[in-house]
Each structure stands twice: as C-alpha cells, then as structure tokens.
Amino acid sequence: MEKSIPLDALQLGVCYYPEQWPETLWEDDFQRMKAMNISYVRVAEFAWTIFEPEEGVFEFGLFDRVLDLAHQYGLKIIMGTPTATPPAWLTHKYPEVLNVSKEGIAYRHGMRRHYNYSSSKYRELCARITREMALHYKDHPAVVGWQIDNELNCEISVFYSEADHAAFRAWVKEKYGTLEALNRAWGTVFWSQTYTDWEQIHLPQPTTSDSPNPHLVLDEKRFISQNTIAFAKVQADILREVVPHHWVTTNGRFGHLDNHALTDSLLDFFSYDSYPQFSTIIPTDEDEPLLDRKWSQNLSAVRDISPNFCIMEQQAGPGGWVNRMDMPSPQPGQMRLWTYQSVLHGADLVVYFRWRTAAFGTEIYWHGLNDYHNRPKRRVREAAEVGREFAAIGASLAGSQYTAHAAILRDYDNEWDGEFDVWHGPLTEKSTNAWYKQLQYHHIPADIVYLRDAVNLEQLQLYKVLVYPHAAIMTDETARLLTEYAEAGGIVIFGARTGYKTPDGHCRMQPFPGPVAGLCGITVSDFTRIKGTVPAPALRWKDEKFAAAAAEAFNDILQVEDADVEVMAEYASSYYAGEPALTRRRVGRGEAWYYGAAFNEAVVGALIGHLKLRSPVGDWLEAPRQVEIGIREGARGRYVFLLNYGDQPADLVLHEPRQDLLTGKRISGAVQMPAYGVMLLEWTS
Template identity: 55%
Template sequence: MEKRLVEDKLKLGVCYYPEHWSEDLWEDDFKRMKDLGITYVRMGEFAWTIFEPEEGNFSFDLFDRAVTKAHEFGLSVIMGTPTATPPAWLTEKYPDVLNVAQDGISYQHGARRHYNYNSENYRKLSSIIVTQMAQHYSSNPAIVGWQIDNELNCEIDVFYSEADHNAFRKWAKEKYKTLDNLNNAWGTVFWNQTYTNWNQVYLTRKTVPNSPNPHHMLDEKRFISDSAISYAALQADILRKHAPNHWITTNGMFKHIDNHRMTTEILDFYAYDSYPNFGRVIEDHSEKPLRDRKWSWNLSVVRSISPNYAIFEQQSGSGGWTTRLEQPSPKPGQLRLWTYQSIAHGADMVMYFRWRTATKGTEIYWHGINDYHNQPNRRVKEVEQVSSEVQQIGKKIVGSSYQAEAALILNYDNEWDGEFDQWHGPYATKSKDAWIKAFQYNHIPVDAFNLHSETTVVDLKRYKVLIYPHAAIVTKQQANLFSEYVQQGGNIIFGCRSGYKDETGQTYMKQFPGYLSDLVGVTVEEFTRVAPFEQVPSINFKGAHDIEANDFNEVLQLEKDAEVISTFSGAHFEGKPALVKRNDGLGSSYYYGGVFNLDLASLLINEFELNNYQEKFELPEEIELAIRQKDGNDYTFLLNYSDRPQEIVVKKEFRNMLTGNQVCGRVTLEPYDVLVLE
C-alpha cells in the first residue's frame, strides 16, 4: 500500500533552530514567517543536549518556549527526534555507540552521524529520549508530526562497529539457518573462504587484495538497510504509542536503505531533502548534462515511495560547508523554479532550508532564506512570490497525481550489487542517465518504478513502456512477471548484462540473458568490453546516423521469432545482431546488446506513442513538461531551466493558474520562469 502525504492545500514551511539564536529574535522570526505565508516550522533534530543535558536529566524549557511562541503566530511545528547527533556525555560514557570504519578505526565525537544503529546502549538511550519527548509533546496543540532522526545514512552508509558485526552474525544466522546454506549463498568455496563456525562470520573487513567476497558484500548492504529500518522502527513504535495523533516520517534519500519498505512498514509518508544546486557544481562531462534539472529524476524516485510527499529541506541559498561543497548562489528565479520543480513532481509540502544562515559551526556558508544580517534580500522576495502563488493554486493542485506512461525500473538488489560489480553497475548508471535525458529533452514525463518481491502485473500495467537497462539480477519469478506484462500489452526494454545473476549475485549456468531469453528471443553469442584504444563499434537504427556502441557489446543470437532492428558495424562481429524486438501477445520486448546513449534512447522513445503534448505545445529542449491530474483535470507545469528566455507555442487555450490570464499562441518564458496551466 502506497503511503502519501495528505494535506488540504499546498503548504510551505521552513527549518528553524531556536537553540542557535537569542530568544530576543524568536518573536520577530515567527512573525515574519507568518507574514510570508509559512505554515510549518521544523525544529529539534540536532538538540539532544538541550533536551537531556546530562544522562537522565531532561529539560524542555527552551523548546517549550519556542513551540509556544511559534503557535502564537499560528505556526505548526514538526519536531525532530535528536538522535542524529549524540551528546558528548553519551559518546564519552558509552564509546560502543560510535561508528567504526571498515579497517577498525573508530569515528569520534565532533561532527554528526557518528553513531551505529546496533549498539544496545544507543538503542536504549535513543528509546529513552524519544519516549520523554513523545510523552511531553503528545498533547501540545502546536505539534502536528515527527521527523525520526535526520537523513539516515547521510555522511556515512557503512557500519563496522563490534555491535554491527555481532548483529550481522545474528542476521546471517536467521537468514541462512545453517553454515552450509550461508557458504553456498556466498560461494565461499572460492579462494577457500569457507566458514566452519558462526564466530568466524563478520561484516566485510579489509582484505588482500582489497576485494571482499561480492556475495558477502551484497548481503552486507541488505543488513545495513535492515539495521537502519529497525532503528527507525524503534522510534516510530514509541511515537505511535505516546503521540498517536501525530504523523511520523523521516527525511532524505541515501544509499543502503530500502526506503520503500521503510515507508510502507513504519512511516505515514516519505520526505525528501532537495538540493538541485549540487547538479550545478558536480563535474559532468557527459552529453547535454541536466545540471539542476537532474533533480527531477531524484524527485521521481521519491514519488515512487510516496506519490504525494513532503520536501523537508528545499534549497534556498548557496550551499557550502567550511570544508567542502562550494556552490554558487541561486540565480534570480531559481529558488522559485526549484520549488515548482518539487511541486510538479508531487510535493504537497515544501519547507525551505533554512530560515536564516547559521553564524556558527560547519554550515556557516550553507545559506538560508535570510542572511546573517536579517535584512531584506531577493531570496525572501522570491519566497514571498511563491507563497502568494501557492495560496492561489494550492487547493486545486494538492493531492493530484503525477502522470507518466513510461517508467525506469529500479531494484535495490541490482543497485547494491552494482556498487561493487564494475561489469554492470557503471553501465546501469550511464544508461539510466541517457534515458532520463531522453525523456526530459523530449518532454515525456517518466516515473521511477521499484521492483520488489510483491510486484504484480497490475502494478506494471500502469505503464505503456518499462526500461530496465542492465538488470544483472533477474529471478525466474521476475522474468515470468515481465512476460505476463508483455503478453497483456506492455513494452519492455533491456540492455546488455541483463539476467545472468541470481539473488545471491552468483551467475546462472545458463546462456545470457538467463531467464529473460525466452521473453526477448535471443541468447548472447559472445560479449566484450570496448577497450580504450579500440575503434568503437556502431549500430544503424532505422536509417538513422551511425550510433556509437560504447563500453560493452553483446553479439546476439536469435532463438525465437525476434526481429533484428540493428546490427553492429566496425568490429569483428560486423553484421551481427545488436538490437532486437520480439512481439509476444499484445506487447513487445526489446533487447540491446550494449550501453544506451542519448541518441539511441531518443530514437527508441519514438517507437511508442507516449505523450500527446505535441498537440498542445511546441517546446524547446530547455523546458521540462510535467503533468499532475486530479478529478479528471490536468495541471501542466512548464519549467525553464535555462538562463535565457525560451519561446514556446501554446496551441490550445489554457488558463495561467499563477496569474489568472488566458494563454494561447507564442509565449516567452523568462530565464528560470514557470508556467502552471489548466
């Protein structure tokens, strides 16, 4: 069952840290928030020492005053449990709570997220502080919900403390029951790694060469995810018991957590922290980089967890720590653009990070809405504009669903296996990026779809087209599911390195692509990486120019009634099949023996009738199109990510929801401007 945020209209909020500021500032801060149209204030997640200055001694005075003052101005408070930053008294007295690197060196107090999820002491002390807070604030009229911890697995996403090794041993024993089963699953007969006693089982440790057992590594990621979810559940259970009228969520999206399962099992909805400015500073030499527009894909992944979600941290200023991540300031209009990027993809609550830039600590250059001096600036004016607009459109847009007829399939097992396996992980990343660009630049909305053990053909049939570029791990059950989807009218596209592994990460003793072979109608005759010094082979797709087949090539051999769409040229396998299509029932499957690029993905998109936007608009590449729908009404978002004006043609008459004006004909979108049409 999908968990989603339920609001009566779109709402804005802001992150605020009363413990950072003189109490003399609070009233003016909360008044200005209210004047800006802010509804929610998020606080508390880094303040354990304020709530519990010494073990067993609890103090709520400071936050009681802050919450009361916020409530005086009609603001609602989202309270964070403060477990992301354990106090110095705690880490000094209980050093076993500290996280440890793979080489055995302990991390120390002084930053954040330096704890581990499996320390019994940390779980006990976390339970105590969360219980105290839940009991204290359960009937407070200002508090509406809780954020568990802060950004689980941010900063560090692997854990090797003694408590983690012990918990992993228990986890493995529960999963495999016997050492024989574990040894088989991990293939320990290779290199004489066989375990003969459970006490020999640890999380991965430094090896010579530094190349731990890959099947062991895959289970390690599963264990880390289970540990994080267990720790979040510990807190959620307490909050449900003592504050049953408040909703519960957590924020961020980081590696080695099955966020879908965590949300389904313990949260009311999912919340994300959106920082598109990262996309402007991360080095990207690929073709037509998306920059901040790439965050639309991140939001698609969030939407696959909660169709309507919250943004708990929306970038509002330049980002930078004292030690890293120097970012430019958002250009005029970008703060507003990024807000609408979040809303277009399903956010019904957007909270800006942060109200005012910190004057102390590591994040003194991570700028908020207000600068240190508290004087008016253009970021405040942009939030004021967004707030005014959101109040106009909020009741219509809220609860509406993003519309997409295509989806990229994601799967945690393949993601985690691909982190370590360089024979499919990097290709999956490269092809995924190519497809995201193809959908974006062709103005076709796309979903992320999480494939898991409970997925049914009904789930898949929501989409005309599914893309699963390099699915190394494919079970027989999944292959049968894809076949059923195709027979019932779906279309699915695979790339090289698909279907050759089982759920342990071991390879099948079957011709590639394993259980997918019957569906796609081919086996792999031979395969090769493309060496840096070699000529890159190419393919010719339906008369289009030669498309480079970079990185990896699979020569395909027809086994069923598959149609050869393209062949290789410029290699010793000249003329051999590279891309095939097989019709089955009402649908079709495609298999490409290579890594997708933007050219090929764009051409393949044209094989399907995915979007009728051409009947309504003429759009340049710089514009993103997104559609949310409710009660049969479409709400179309057109977002200009360019620093230059873009001319669009609106072929039918629409109403501009932000101005109330009718729109038709040629329209110029200013740099970073937004149209919301109905």
C-alpha cells in the same frame, strides 16, 4: 496502502534552529514567517544536548517557549527526534555506541552521524529521549508530526563496530539457518573461504587487494538496510504508542537503505531533501547536460515511495560546508523554479532549508532564506512570492499526482550489487541518465519504479513502455511478471548484462540473459567490455533513417533463437561486425527489446522515434528543450507544469488557449517564458 502526505492545500515550511539564536529574535522570525504564508516549522532534530544536557536530566524550557510562541502565530511544528547528533557526554561515557571504520578506527565526537545502529546502549538511549519528548509534547497544540532521526545513512552508510559484526552474524544465521547454506550462497569454496563456525563471520574487513567476497558484500548492504529500519522502528513504535494523533516521517534517500520498506513498515509518508545544485557542480563533458533539471530524476524516485510527499529541506541559497560542497548562489528565479520542480513531482509540503544562515559551525556557508544580517533580500522575497502563490492555488493541486506512461525500472539488489561490480554497475547510471535525459528533452513524462514483491501487473500496465536497462540480478518471478506485461500489450526494453546473476550474485550456468532469454527470443553468444583500447563499434540500423550511434560500455553479441525476433540493428565494426546488437520480439500484444550495450542519447533518441513515443501535450503545445513539461492530475483537475531551466527566455506556441493558474490569465499563440520561469496551465480537455 498508499503512503502520501494528507494535505488539503499545498503548504510552505522552513527549518528553524532557535537554540542557535538569541531569544529576542524568535517573535520577529515567527511574525515574518506568518506574513510569508509559511505554516510549518521543523525544529529540534539536532538538539539532543538541549533536551538532555546530562544523562537522565531532561530540560524542555527552551523549546516550550519556542512552541508556545509559534502556536501564537498559528505555526505548525514538526518535531525531530535528535538522535543524529548524540551529545558529548553520551559518546564519552559509552564509546561502544560509536561507528567504526573498516580498518577498526572509531569515529569520534565532533561531526554528526558518528554512531552505529546496532549498539543496544544507543538504542536504549534513543528510545528514552524519544519517549521523553513524545510524552512532553503529546498534547502541545502546535505539534502535528515527527521526523525520525535525520537523513539515515547520510555521510556514511557502512558500519563496522563490534556490535555491527555481532548483529550481522545473527542476521546471516537467521537468514541461512546453517553454515552449509551460507557457504553455498557465498560460494566460499572459492579461495578456501569456507566457514566452519559462526564466530568466523564478519562484515567485510580489509583484504590484500580490498576486494572481499562479492556475495558477502551484497548481503552486507541487505543487512545494513534491515538494521537501519530496525533502528528507526524503535522510535516509530514509541511515537505510535504515545502520539498516535501525530504523523511520522523521516527524510533521506541515502545509500544502503530500502526506503520503500522503511516507509511501508514505519512511516505515514516519505520526506526528501532537495538540493538541485548538487547536479551542477560535478564536471561533465555532455552536450546539453540536464544540470539542475537532472534533480527531477531523484524526485521521480521519491514519488515511487510516496506519490505525495514532503520536501523536508528545499535548497534556499548557495550551499556548502566549510571544507566541501561549495555551490554558487541560485540566480534570481531559480529558488522558485526548484520549489515548483518539487511540487510538479509530488511535493505537497515544501520546507525551505533554512530560515537563517548559521553564523557558526560546519554549515556557515549553507545559506538559508535570510543571511546573517537578517535583513530582507531577494531569496526572502522569492519565498514570499511562492507563499502567495501557494495560498492562491494550493487547494487545487494538493493530492493530485504526477502522471506518466513511461517508466525506468530499478531495484535495490542490483543497485547494491552494482556498487561493487564494475561489470554491470556503471552501465545502469549511464543508461538511466540517457533515457531520462532524452525523455525530458522530448517532453515525455517518466516515472522511476522500483521492482519489489509488492509491484504487480496492474501497476505496470499504467505504462506503455518499461526500460529495465541492466538488471544483472533477475529472478524467475520478475521475468514472469515482465512477460505477462508484454503479453498484455506493454513494451519492455532491456540492456546488456541482463539476467546473468542469481539473487545470491552467482553467475547463472545457462545461456544469458537467463530468465528473460525466452521473453526476448535471443541468447548472448559472446560479450566484451568496451574500455581503454577497445573501441565502441558503430551500429548499422535496419531503418536507415536513424543517425549513426556507437554501442558503448559493454557489448553483448546476440544470437537469434526465435523466429519472431527481428534484428533492428547490427554491430558495424569489430570482430563481431554483422552480428545482432538490437532485437525486437513481438510477444502477445506487446514487445520485448534487447540492446546489447549501454544506452546513450543517440540510441535512446532513435528508439523513442521508432516507438513513436510523443509528448502528451504535443498536439497543442510547442516548447523548446530547456523547458520541463510534466502533468499533475487529481479530483480537482489536470495541470500542465512548464519549468524553464534556461538562463534565457523560452518561446512557446499554444495551439489551443489555456488558463495559467499562477497569473489567472488565458494565453494562446506565441508566448515567452522568462528565464527560470514557471507556468501552470489548466488542461480541461
């Protein structure tokens, strides 16, 4: 069942912390929100000490007044369960609820998310505050939905309390059944690590070289994900019981959590926190980096969880804590641009973080719409402009969905295994970025699709091309699915280090790329890491029109095993000069490609040209690389988004006239978009 937010029109919201402000400000705040067409307000996700100032004593007066006043102004409330910030009385009285570092040091009060999910006492206290809040607000007319906790696994996504070790022990016992099966899966005969009693088993602990058993480390991530979901389920079950008429979501996409499974089992839809400037503050030596536009890649992954989702926190100003994450102020127009970036990729509800910048605490530099002085400024005016636009166009766009005919495949097992395994993990980020960047600059919309048990052939056939760059862990079932996809007419593209591991993380004792060797018609006869003094060899293309490129990061030396295989490029240097580097095999009505290295932009650009991938609007629209082009399509129409990420105007050429939904003007011919400008064109043909 599709897990999308059910709205009839695009909606705007804001995060609000009334407990941090004098009550005399509340009414003016709500009046101004309403005037800006803000209709949703998120509250209370950090307010446990307000609701339960001492154990078992519950006080709702402050938020009763807030909600009553908000309702007077027609505002809808999203209630947060406040379990991300346990009060000091709780952690002092019950220190067993605290999270613990791998070295055994407990994280103390003074931050947030300093608890562990496994503590039975913490789950009990979380259940109680959730139930008390749900019972108290179940009939309040302003409340429409609930956010569970806040940003599960943010700040820290590993857990080593005694309760976690015990819970992990129970988890592996249920998974494997016997110690013999566990020892086999973890390969414990290596280095005499064999377990002879369940009590000997722990989550990874400090080792002589900080290099624990890699198969244990992979299972650790799987356990953390399932344990996090089990923690959230305690609250979700209570909310389903007490407030079945309210929707339930949570916000995130942080490490070691299967957000698809979380959403499928617990939520009505998924929510995400969008801060595009995070993509701009990491130094890069790239030519033409995507910068804040790279955030579209994150949003594409969110869209795979919920095609229509909520942005629970949308960047609304410069950001950072007192001691880290210092980001510059958005330039005029950028905040509006980022809002439409979220909308393009599937957001139907966008909630700005935050209404007013905090005057105290860790986030005094994480700026909101209003600054400390509370006087209107350009960010407020920009948000008001978006509010007016949402009021005018929101009904046309709500429920429509992003459309793409190319997809980059991912999966949680390879992500988690690749965190620890330097022989394949770093390749995935490099290749994914190269593909996403080149597809963006060629104006070819792309999806991110997570391969899970629920994904079937019909879903994959929505795409002409699938790129699965470095799936070290490859199951026979996935190989069969991709073979069926290719036979039915699809094009699937693999990269180096594909298919050499089992789901336990063991290296297969068969020719690589394992389960997809037959599909690709090749085996790997040799391989080498490209690092340090080992240079990346050049490629020699079969089609000489393609530009020179280097085969970077890792080289699989390929051996052709099937007469249907064409060698599309060879290595042009090193001891394996002349050996196949890139192959294509025609499979049924489709194709399987294998590239024995990590993808870079030059290689991806050549492949896009060879595969004749084109922008879906290329026949009638010309736009420079600085403009992102995407399409949302639904029952009310098809809309082409043009987002200019450049600090200079962008020159467009429309060979056919189109209506701009934002201005109501019909445009054609040469058109100039302003810096950080946005256009929404109706595509009626």
